Amino acid sequence: MSDREQPAAHLDLDDLDRKLIAALQIDGRTPFSTLATDLGVSASSVRYRVQRLQDSGLFQIVGIANPLNIGFDRLALIGIRCEPGTGPQVCEALVELAETSYVVLTSGGFDVMVEVVCRDIDHYTDLMFNTLQRVPGVVSTESFFVLQAHKLAYGWGVGNIA
Known part of the structure; x- marks a missing residue:
């Protein structure tokens, strides 16, 4: 972490x-x-x-920008399959990458899901082949490019201010 x-x-x-x-x-x-x-x-x-x-670490105040509107050309979600038992260690390694904005351990078809933000296709290609796929424990990846971001919100279930 x-x-x-x-x-x-x-x-x-x-x-x-x-x-x-x-x-x-x-x-x-x-x-x-x-x-x-x-x-x-x-x-x-x-x-x-x-x-x-x-x-307490329960709350932080941050500015949120739509990366596609501020000069980053590649926003992608990446599903990662890991060697058995290595998911938590893969997450720890991916959290340290500047390009990752969201890293979660999951159940289902992928062990880990990651959101990455890259400047362009060359940056994305370098990240995938020279960094992400070389993380110990990573077996395979599947990318989902974001074409348009319709909602970037981070307000969850605490109720209304009224």
């Missing part, structure tokens, strides 16, 4: 935590004072709660 993705500590989320997460998933730049007013709590409570969520 990389330094940027620490395992989340278990926190019991209450209604305020869920509302803060929901609001910040909509706009991560919302001022704490605005959140405090909207939620009927003090700004110091908001600041403390958000810091606690971030420190």
